[in-house]
Amino acid sequence: xxxxxxxIADKLNLSINTVSRALRGLPDISRETRxxxxxxxxxxxxxxxxxxxRLRTNRSHVLGVAITDYGNPVMSxxxxxxxxxxxxxxxxxMLGSTNENKEDExxxxxxxxxxxxxxxxxxxxxxxxGLLNTIEQEGVPYVLAVRKYEGRVCNMVRSDDLGAxxxxxxxxxxxxxxxxxxxxxxxYLSSSRERYEGFCRGLAQNGLSPAHVRTIACxxxxxxxxxxxxxxxxxxxxxxxxxxxxxFSDYVACGIYAALREKGIRVPEDxxxxxxxxxxxxxxxxxxxxxxxxxxxxxxxxxxxRLLAVLLRPEGKEPKEYVNQPxxxxxxSTAAPGGMQA
Amino acid sequence: xxxxxxxIADKLNLSINTVSRALRGLPDISRETRxxxxxxxxxxxxxxxxxxxRLRTNRSHVLGVAITDYGNPVMSxxxxxxxxxxxxxxxxxMLGSTNENKEDExxxxxxxxxxxxxxxxxxxxxxxxGLLNTIEQEGVPYVLAVRKYEGRVCNMVRSDDLGAxxxxxxxxxxxxxxxxxxxxxxxYLSSSRERYEGFCRGLAQNGLSPAHVRTIACxxxxxxxxxxxxxxxxxxxxxxxxxxxxxFSDYVACGIYAALREKGIRVPEDxxxxxxxxxxxxxxxxxxxxxxxxxxxxxxxxxxxRLLAVLLRPEGKEPKEYVNQPxxxxxxSTAAPGGMQA
DNA sequence: CTGAAAGCGCTTACAG
DNA sequence: CTGAAAGCGCTTACAG
Numbered sequence: 270x271x272x273x274x275x276x277i278a279d280k281l282n283l284s285i286n287t288v289s290r291a292l293r294g295l296p297d298i299s300r301e302t303r304x305x306x307x308x309x310x311x312x313x314x315x316x317x318x319x320x321x322x323r324l325r326t327n328r329s330h331v332l333g334v335a336i337t338d339y340g341n342p343v344m345s346x347x348x349x350x351x352x353x354x355x356x357x358x359x360x361x362x363m364l365g366s367t368n369e370n371k372e373d374e375x376x377x378x379x380x381x382x383x384x385x386x387x388x389x390x391x392x393x394x395x396x397x398x399g400l401l402n403t404i405e406q407e408g409v410p411y412v413l414a415v416r417k418y419e420g421r422v423c424n425m426v427r428s429d430d431l432g433a434x435x436x437x438x439x440x441x442x443x444x445x446x447x448x449x450x451x452x453x454x455x456x457y458l459s460s461s462r463e464r465y466e467g468f469c470r471g472l473a474q475n476g477l478s479p480a481h482v483r484t485i486a487c488x489x490x491x492x493x494x495x496x497x498x499x500x501x502x503x504x505x506x507x508x509x510x511x512x513x514x515x516x517f518s519d520y521v522a523c524g525i526y527a528a529l530r531e532k533g534i535r536v537p538e539d540x541x542x543x544x545x546x547x548x549x550x551x552x553x554x555x556x557x558x559x560x561x562x563x564x565x566x567x568x569x570x571x572x573x574x575r576l577l578a579v580l581l582r583p584e585g586k587e588p589k590e591y592v593n594q595p596x597x598x599x600x601x602s603t604a605a606p607g608g609m610q611a
Numbered sequence: 612x613x614x615x616x617x618x619i620a621d622k623l624n625l626s627i628n629t630v631s632r633a634l635r636g637l638p639d640i641s642r643e644t645r646x647x648x649x650x651x652x653x654x655x656x657x658x659x660x661x662x663x664x665r666l667r668t669n670r671s672h673v674l675g676v677a678i679t680d681y682g683n684p685v686m687s688x689x690x691x692x693x694x695x696x697x698x699x700x701x702x703x704x705m706l707g708s709t710n711e712n713k714e715d716e717x718x719x720x721x722x723x724x725x726x727x728x729x730x731x732x733x734x735x736x737x738x739x740x741g742l743l744n745t746i747e748q749e750g751v752p753y754v755l756a757v758r759k760y761e762g763r764v765c766n767m768v769r770s771d772d773l774g775a776x777x778x779x780x781x782x783x784x785x786x787x788x789x790x791x792x793x794x795x796x797x798x799y800l801s802s803s804r805e806r807y808e809g810f811c812r813g814l815a816q817n818g819l820s821p822a823h824v825r826t827i828a829c830x831x832x833x834x835x836x837x838x839x840x841x842x843x844x845x846x847x848x849x850x851x852x853x854x855x856x857x858x859f860s861d862y863v864a865c866g867i868y869a870a871l872r873e874k875g876i877r878v879p880e881d882x883x884x885x886x887x888x889x890x891x892x893x894x895x896x897x898x899x900x901x902x903x904x905x906x907x908x909x910x911x912x913x914x915x916x917r918l919l920a921v922l923l924r925p926e927g928k929e930p931k932e933y934v935n936q937p938x939x940x941x942x943x944s945t946a947a948p949g950g951m952q953a
Numbered sequence: 954c955t956g957a958a959a960g961c962g963c964t965t966a967c968a969g
Numbered sequence: 970c971t972g973a974a975a976g977c978g979c980t981t982a983c984a985g
Contacts, residue, residue, distance in 0.1 A: 271749070273962060284972045289964060297970055314748075316725045320665040321962035324977045329662065331705075331726070339690045340891075345681035352681075352708065361722050363673075364706040366694065380703050383658045384673070406656075407613070491895070523895055530897075549682075550892040553833070553865055555872075615978060626956045631980060639954055663978035666961045 272313045280309055292317070323385055332576065333363045333381035333389040335374065342549050343565055347392045347414065350569025358577050360387070371397055382407050388576045390414065392569070410579040414572040415565075417459040424579065426572040426591045428563045430460050431467035433595035437515055437543050437561065438471025440597060444605045446513040446541065449482045452498065452525060454489035454517035461489070461517050464545065468515055483511060487521055494524025502532060509540055512606040519544040519551040522558055522602075537604035547598050556601035563595045614655045622651055634659070665727055674918065675705050675723035675731040677716065684891050685907050689734045689756065692911025700919050702729070713739055724749050730918045732756065734911070752921040756914040757907075759801040766921060767932045768914040770905045772802050773809035775937035779857055779885050779903065780813025782939060786947045788855040788883065791824045794840065794867060796831035796859035803831070803859050806887065810857055825853060829863055836866025844874060851876065854948040855883040861890040864900055864944075879946035889940055898943035905937045 274292070278285040283302070291298050291306035292315075309315075323329045332355055336344045348364070355362055363386055367374035378400055381389060389409055393416035401423070404411050412424040441449065451468060454461035469479040487497050494516070502509070516522035522544035529536060536542055536556055544551055547562035571591055579586050616634070620627040625644070633640045633648035634657075651657075665671045674697055678686045690706070697704055705728055709716035720742055723731060731751060735758035743765070746753050754766040783791065793810060796803035811821045829839050836858070844851070858864035864886035871878060878884055878898055886893055889904035913933055921928050 271962095275962080285962090286964085286973080287971055289962095290971090293964090299970060302970080316721070318666070318727065318962050319725050320662045320671065320727050321977090322964075323662040324660070324666055324979085325962080325964045327977080339687035339694075340684065342682065342684065345687075348681045349708075361726060362706065364704065366691075379658070383661050384703060385660065385662050527895070550895065553869070553892065554895070555897055613978095617978080627978090628957080628980085629955055631978095632955090635980090641954060644954080660978050663961090664980075666963085666978080667980045669961080 271318070272310075272315045273318065274315075276313060277306060277309050277315060280313075281305055327385075329385045329387050330359060331361050331363050331384065331386050332573075333365070333378070333384075333386040334392060335377055335381070335389065336364065336366050336392050337369050339366055343546055343563075344392065346565035347569035347572075350566040350571075351390060351392070351573040352569075354570050354573040354577065360577070375400055378404065382409065388412075388580050390572055390576055392572065410576060412572050412576045412579070414568055415460070417463075419459070423588045424575050424590075425588075426568050426575060426593065428460075428568065428593050428595050430463040430595070431470070433561050433563075433597065434464040434467025434515070435471030435474070436597050438468045439474070440599075441513045441515075441541065441543065441603070442472060442475045442477065444513075444541070444603065446606055447477065447481060448511040448513075450501075450511040450514045451482055451484045452487050452494060452514065452516050452521050453484060454487065454521065456486065458489075464515070464517060487517065487524075489518055489521060491520045491524040491527075494521040495527045496524075498525045498528035499531070502528065509534065511540065513541040513603070514543070516542060516544045519546045519548040519558060519560055522560070523550070523554065526554060536602050538607075541603040541606075543603060552600060554602075559600045559603040560598050561595050562598050564593060568593055613660065614652075614657045615660065616657075618655060619648060619651050619657060622655075623647055669727075671727045671729050672701060673703050673705050673726065673728050674915075675707070675720070675726075675728040676734060677719055677723070677731065678706065678708050678734050679711050681708055685888055685905075686734065688907035689911035689914075692908040692913075693732055693734070693915040694911075696912050696915040696919065702919070713742075717742055720746065724751065730754075730922050732914055732918055734914070752918060754914050754918045754921070756910055757802070759805075761801070765930045766917050767930075768910050768917060768935065769932070770802075770910065770935050770937050772805040772937070773812070775903050775905075775939065776806040776809025776857070777813030777816070778939050780810045781816070782941075783855045783857075783883065783885065783945070784814060784817045784819065786855075786883070786945065788948055789819065789823060790853040790855075792843075792853040792856045793824055793826045794829050794836060794856065794858050794863050795826060796829065796863065798828065800831075806857070806859060829859065829866075831860055831863060833862045833866040833869075836863040837869045838866075840867045840870035841873070844870065851882055853882065855945070856885070858884060858886045861886040861888045861893040861900060861902055864902070865892070865896065868896060878944050880949075883945040883948075885945060894942060896944075901942045901945040902940050903937050904940050906935060910935055 274285050274288045278288045288306050291303045334351060338344060352362055363381060363384060365377040367377055374397060389404060389411040391411060392414045414426045417427055451465050469482055472481060485497050485501050487494050514525060516525055522542055525542060534540060544558045544560035547560045551558040551560045616627050616630045620630045630648050633645045634652060676693060680686060694704055705723060705726060707719040709719055716739060731746060731753040733753060734756045756768045759769055793807050811824055814823060827839050827843050829836050856867060858867055864884055867884060876882060886900045886902035889902045893900040893902045
């Protein structure tokens with residue numbers, strides 16, 4: 270059987286109470302007692318039974334982290350950021366994936382609540398209003414990351430997609446581009462809409478109307494991007510009516526690369542491309558992809574930091590929104606129209 | 612406050628005991644009683660306090676999964692496979708990363724044991740003998756995946772690196788190649804040694820000695836592969852003395868691509884390349900990379916299946932080793948020497 | 954079929 | 970500075 274506080278107490282002829290307080294480093298214990306307790310605990314290989322502790326204190330020191338999908342490299346940055354902060358504060362993570370699917374998300378959150386997590390990080394959530402209400406009813410603090418939740422007041426950490434996309438537009442405009450294509454992500458994602466909107470705003474600042482931005486709908490996957498891009502090019506009958514493409518994500522950009530290569534259209538000589546996410550593979554593409562880095566590691570850290578702040582200082586914490594500034598990463602997929610390197 | 616069994620019992624004038632048994636679906640309960648208990652539980656939004664349950668039963672229904680690194684796409688396949696099996700059996704996962712570092716691994720396992728996990732999956736482990744002993748002392752079942760642990764008898768699921776690498780050699784030999792280069796991974800990884808060894812065996816079956824396989828040491832990263840490959844090419848002074856390269860991993864192959872491209876050496880016309888892992892990016896490389904797929908999703912499933920089997924049928928379970936058969940995925944980076952497509 | 958009682962291993966007032 | 974007692978919410982024998 271596992272070693273308990275009672276075993277230590279028996280060995281030292283102390284009460285279990287004293288042992289408990291010595292182990293936790295509470296003040297009213299003599300130095301010698303504390304030392305001997307720690308000593309014996311170590312000898313016996315004592316390890317606190319966290320289930321018992323949790324039952325008594327209603328604190329688990331476990332935080333739930335709901336992600337959409339383990340496969341997305343973006344997610345791993347978020348997790349790593351969150352984990353680094355949580356670990357330092359002595360919290361363990363309970364991780365689970367929602368598979369971009371409301372049933373799985375609900376099951377996951379229910380299971381986290383049953384396990385008694387102290388708080389929940391949604392990275393990002395499916396934006397299920399009812400679910401957030403459940404979490405709030407339970408009195409469990411939570412923080413949303415990445416995806417914006419319109420009209421809900423809660424703790425949130427996200428990127429300035431709008432601003433970054435405007436910057437992309439400015440940059441391409443500055444190179445001399447005037448006709449653009451935006452290839453979207455899933456339409457229910459606020460980020461997909463905001464990237465388009467931000468892009469248009471950036472152009473508007475240069476007096477260019479949204480009429481100069483054509484769009485293709487895409488589900489955000491590489492395969493679908495390839496498919497819709499091919500189809501679109503067919504419809505254009507041979508010549509591209511744009512000189513620059515803004516892709517919802519690096520995955521999308523990657524599908525576009527494949528479709529263009531097939532037609533012998535050169536990047537950046539014939540068309541410039543900008544992706545989004547600065548995924549691992551974005552700089553091994555040929556040519557290396559110009560893209561936007563959301564600094565997801567930082568977002569993960571901040572989201573977790575926010576959650577811990579709410580947990581550890583329960584009173585007087587209004588919900589806050591933190592907006593992170595993404596970074597435009599210039600590489601070889603963009604140039605002036607006609608192929609002059611920028 | 613959270614709803615407890617007592618709340619349900621009070622409302623129905625039943626004992627807390629009866630409620631507990633009704634909720635768990637034990638047999639000696641009348642149909643009506645059970646129905647009303649479930650009904651009220653639902654109404655009140657009852658959720659079992661797992662900490663209490665765990666304290667009493669010494670069962671947590673949580674399984675620890677130790678991975679090396681969230682960023683590796685290979686890892687996500689393993690996790691997904693493991694999660695799919697665990698979820699179906701009603702288990703939750705506690706995930707943590709070791710960062711390929713013994714201290715972190717130890718801290719992680721300690722924390723899992725303190726949390727009272729029912730079992731542990733090491734995907735893969737740092738091969739820390741003392742740590743495995745700790746886990747065994749605690750009486751917690753565990754399963755190793757991916758990395759072979761020489762001379763230790765325990766449950767293990769891994770790939771036949773030896774066989775797959777021999778198959779790669781056979782394939783390249785069949786194309787007409789006779790002089791090879793192997794670019795390794797970290798030397799302490801059994802997989803790196805086995806891939807080399809298997810490759811040599813495959814050649815031996817065709818009467819070719821290991822003298823025909825040059826090797827370069829590499830830490831398995833893309834950056835290091837690029838560096839060591841460049842350096843090696845310098846040393847060869849202009850001409851490559853091999854016609855085919857076997858890379859420890861797709862990351863390594865990717866670094867080699869970059870080094871070759873810089874020198875204007877064409878793949879597969881001037882040199883063939885085979886990677887390993889069938890990483891997401893391996894087929895977006897140009898040319899698409901011939902590689903080996905370990906079916907990590909399946910390995911994750913099998914490893915978790917094995918863990919559950921040990922957990923649920925504690926007696927009479929000898930440690931077993933399951934060896935999975937990888938698959939050679941032929942793409943465009945390999946051809947006959949001189950560039951004739953295979 | 955249902956209930957009263959004990960106990961899992963901790964922590965929290967409260968006494969001394 | 971240390972100890973005796975109660976209790977967190979369940980589950981497990983044991984009675985009836």
